[in-house]
Amino acid sequence: MELAEIRTYPVKSAKGISRPSAQVLPWGLEGDRRWGVVDPLGELIWVGEHPRLLSVSAAETPGGDLLLSARGMGQLKVPPAIGDTIPLGCSTLDRAVLAHADAHEWFTRLLGKPARLIWLDDPRRRTITEEQGGLWDGPLHLVSRSSLRRLDDLIAEGALERQELPPDPLDVARFRPNVIIDGAEPFAEDAWTSVRIGEIDFRVSALCDRCAATIWDPATQERGKEPLRTLAKHRRWDGNTWFGIRLVPKNLGELRVGDEVRPG
Numbered sequence: 001m002e003l004a005e006i007r008t009y010p011v012k013s014a015k016g017i018s019r020p021s022a023q024v025l026p027w028g029l030e031g032d033r034r035w036g037v038v039d040p041l042g043e044l045i046w047v048g049e050h051p052r053l054l055s056v057s058a059a060e061t062p063g064g065d066l067l068l069s070a071r072g073m074g075q076l077k078v079p080p081a082i083g084d085t086i087p088l089g090c091s092t093l094d095r096a097v098l099a100h101a102d103a104h105e106w107f108t109r110l111l112g113k114p115a116r117l118i119w120l121d122d123p124r125r126r127t128i129t130e131e132q133g134g135l136w137d138g139p140l141h142l143v144s145r146s147s148l149r150r151l152d153d154l155i156a157e158g159a160l161e162r163q164e165l166p167p168d169p170l171d172v173a174r175f176r177p178n179v180i181i182d183g184a185e186p187f188a189e190d191a192w193t194s195v196r197i198g199e200i201d202f203r204v205s206a207l208c209d210r211c212a213a214t215i216w217d218p219a220t221q222e223r224g225k226e227p228l229r230t231l232a233k234h235r236r237w238d239g240n241t242w243f244g245i246r247l248v249p250k251n252l253g254e255l256r257v258g259d260e261v262r263p264g
Contacts, residue, residue: 001183001262002259003181003260005180005257006019006022006029006255007177007179008178010032010060012044015054015056015173016173016176023253023254024140024200025123025252026123026139026252028123028139029140035066035099035117036096037118038088038090038118040114042086043088047216048211048213052111053110053111055070055110056069057069057070063080066103070110076106078099078103081097086098088118093120096118097118098118099116103117139249141247142177142178142180142189143177143243144189145182146182146183146184146188147186147244151170151227151243154233167224167226170227171217171218171219175214179197187235189204190242194264195263195264196260196263197262198254200249200250200255201250202247202250203247204245205247206246207244207246208242209241209242210228210231214227214228215227231243
């Protein structure tokens with residue numbers, strides 16, 4: 001088994017960036033989801049209600065600026081966020097730094113509702129749970145290409161049973177993984193308790209329960225029924241649907257595409 005792809009998401013719920021390597025920090029991959037979009041009360045704006053977030057491309061420059069672009073929007077360069085923190089309404093994050101006012105106006109126009117861009121100046125501010133372990137959604141999220149291919153097969157089988165045309169294979173971006181592996185048996189990761197990727201050891205903190213955000217096509221922002229319909233039929237237990245696993249690092253270092261993956 002090997003590490004086939006690494007992805008980070010500079011802005012939570014925006015597009016991801018494929019990378020050849022990434023540093024593993026206690027709270028996740030360097031540059032992953034340090035920015036977020038909140039409403040005026042400080043509550044996180046959820047992509048399931050505002051899928052246009054999926055259209056946002058974001059990239060950080062070596063100088064720390066954040067470059068934003070989206071269909072129908074001009075490109076915006078956001079300078080590094082500095083200043084005092086403000087209180088938030090998020091249940092797991094109480095304070096963050098506001099970005100430049102231009103970013104608030106840009107996201108407000110994009111979403112059609114008041115919005116503010118925030119910077120998590122210190123990831124240790126975020127409440128860490130035993131199950132998730134870190135920033136926003138947990139330090140790292142792993143999915144398997146073979147599991148995704150099997151899910152595609154199950155979706156196609158269900159479509160044929162309903163006498164429908166099988167849909168196109170799912171884009172892995174629906175699941176917003178940080179690490180994508182290849183060479184495992186489908187859903188073998190469900191049983192892992194630990195995994196070593198390259199020279200870095202991780203404990204498996206939890207399976208990843210899937211929410212309604214996955215039914216939005218990241219390329220078109222159109223809403224469908226998959227994959228939740230098929231996951232609910234084949235991979236539902238304990239009141240949730242499951243795909244992928246969450247990882248918490250035991251040591252730090254660098255992940256590289258092509259690293260060997262050795263489950264424990």
